[in-house]
Amino acid sequence: MSESTILSATTPGRIALGLEYDGNAFHGWQTQPGGRTVQDALEAALGAIAGVPVATTCAGRTDTGVHATSQVVHFDAPVSRPESAWVRGVNSHLPDGVAVRWAQAVPADFHARFSARGRRYRYLLLNRPVRPGLAAGRVGWFHLPLDVAKMQEAADLLLGEHDFSTFRAAECQAKTPVKELRQARVSRQGELVVFDFEATAFLHHMIRNLVGTLVYVGKGKHEPAWIGELLAARDRRLAAPTFSPSGLYLAGVSYEPHWGLPETTVLPQIWSLEP
Numbered sequence: 001m002s003e004s005t006i007l008s009a010t011t012p013g014r015i016a017l018g019l020e021y022d023g024n025a026f027h028g029w030q031t032q033p034g035g036r037t038v039q040d041a042l043e044a045a046l047g048a049i050a051g052v053p054v055a056t057t058c059a060g061r062t063d064t065g066v067h068a069t070s071q072v073v074h075f076d077a078p079v080s081r082p083e084s085a086w087v088r089g090v091n092s093h094l095p096d097g098v099a100v101r102w103a104q105a106v107p108a109d110f111h112a113r114f115s116a117r118g119r120r121y122r123y124l125l126l127n128r129p130v131r132p133g134l135a136a137g138r139v140g141w142f143h144l145p146l147d148v149a150k151m152q153e154a155a156d157l158l159l160g161e162h163d164f165s166t167f168r169a170a171e172c173q174a175k176t177p178v179k180e181l182r183q184a185r186v187s188r189q190g191e192l193v194v195f196d197f198e199a200t201a202f203l204h205h206m207i208r209n210l211v212g213t214l215v216y217v218g219k220g221k222h223e224p225a226w227i228g229e230l231l232a233a234r235d236r237r238l239a240a241p242t243f244s245p246s247g248l249y250l251a252g253v254s255y256e257p258h259w260g261l262p263e264t265t266v267l268p269q270i271w272s273l274e275p
Contacts, residue, residue, distance in 0.1 A: 012077050014108050015086055016261060017042075018101040019071040023245065024137040025097030029061045029071075038062075038098055042073065045093035049085050052078050059112045059253040060119050060202075065245035067138070069266040070101075072253045074112040102262045110259055118182065119202060120252035122268055123195040123211050123243075127188075139192070140211070140247030146218035148188045154217045154224035155184035155195075157231070158210065164203055165234035167213070169242070172204035177234075179203065186214060193218075198252075205242050212240035 021038050031039040039056060046054040059072040081089070086103035094100070125140040126132050132139055158181050165177040183198035195214070197207055213230065216222050230239050252265030 012080055014074055014106050014110055015077050016104045016106045016110060016112065016259075017073045017075070017086065017090075018103075018262060018264065019073060019098065020069050020101055020266070021067065021071070021098035022138075023062060023065045023067040023248075025095070026064070028064045028066070029058055038068075038071075041095055041098055042090075042100075045090045046075060046086075048093045049081060049089045050077065050079050054078070057112050059116050060250055062250055063205075063245055065137070066248045066250070067268070068250040069268045070252050070264055071250055072112045072116070072255075072261070072264055074106065074110060101266075104261055106259060106261070112253075115255055115259065116253050117256060118198055118200055118254040119250065120183075120196070120198045120254070120265060121202070121207050122249045122251045123197075123207060124247040124249070124268065125193040125195065125211070125215075126191055126247075127193045128191045137246050140244045142193075142215055142219075144219050146193055146215065147220065148186055148193060148218065150224055151186040151193075151214045151218040154214055154227045155186050157224065157227040158184045162231050163234055164206055164231070166230045166236055166239050167206045167209040168203040168236060169205035169209075170236070174201075174203050177203060179206075184210075207248060208243045208245060209236075209239055211247075212243035215243065216240045 026038045027035045029038045031037050043054055043056055054075050056073050056075045062068060083103050087100050090100050123140065125142060126135065127142055127146050129143050131141050161178060161180040163177050164179055168177050179199050179201060181199045183196055185196040187194050195211055217224055249268045251267050255261055
């Protein structure tokens with residue numbers, strides 16, 4: 001990218017931000033009348049720095065209780081401010097539970113949502129008889145033993161382009177249920193079962209519905225081949241209930257290199273669970 005393509009972050013123009021936030025502290029991303037959302041908090045903080053109202057657009061909206069280690073947002077800066085103002089200055093006006101990690105000036109045609117080429121989510125599931133204490137709200141929990149090998153066998157059937165209607169929330173507003181799942185990996189790290197999903201885009205509640213269904217396989221309620229039956233049926237009523245949002249993290253948004261963004265994938269770790 002040529003130097004003339006991108007303005008300095010100190011001049012008015014489009015700015016991209018990288019955010020992290022604790023989903024337990026907010027009622028999701030999207031602004032609500034009188035609601036405590038990440039977008040409400042961020043726009044108020046940006047407005048305090050800019051001196052005028054500022055509107056934001058994110059790469060992927062998250063629900064109440066869903067976290068982000070690497071959300072990407074863009075806004076059009078109406079005034080000149082040093083880059084530090086869009087990071088440390090904005091953070092000084094943000095409530096606990098959300099922080100700007102980086103700011104980057106981008107061309108006017110960059111769009112946090114439509115320029116994205118993929119999204120990555122990680123789900124952390126505590127798999128032990130006793131519920132979490134220190135990690136409460138930051139991991140999901142399932143008390144019975146899980147067969148991770150069978151869960152991975154089932155997850156392999158999800159890869160590729162499919163109609164994911166069986167895993168779609170009733171209120172989902174996506175134009176099509178057809179998505180391309182590029183990664184569906186299940187692994188164990190001590191007491192944690194870690195789910196990694198990557199796709200061009202996801203349907204509403206899709207990952208939480210997938211996790212719940214894979215847990216059914218892992219506990220022995222169904223064989224891995226059940227996944228194929230569910231995909232073919234395209235019927236949400238046949239799959240497992242929607243799993244808790246507590247362990248779900250937006251962990252990365254991928255963009256073409258020419259946008260010049262900093263690292264946009266940050267995988268969550270729960271250090272309190274380390275031995």
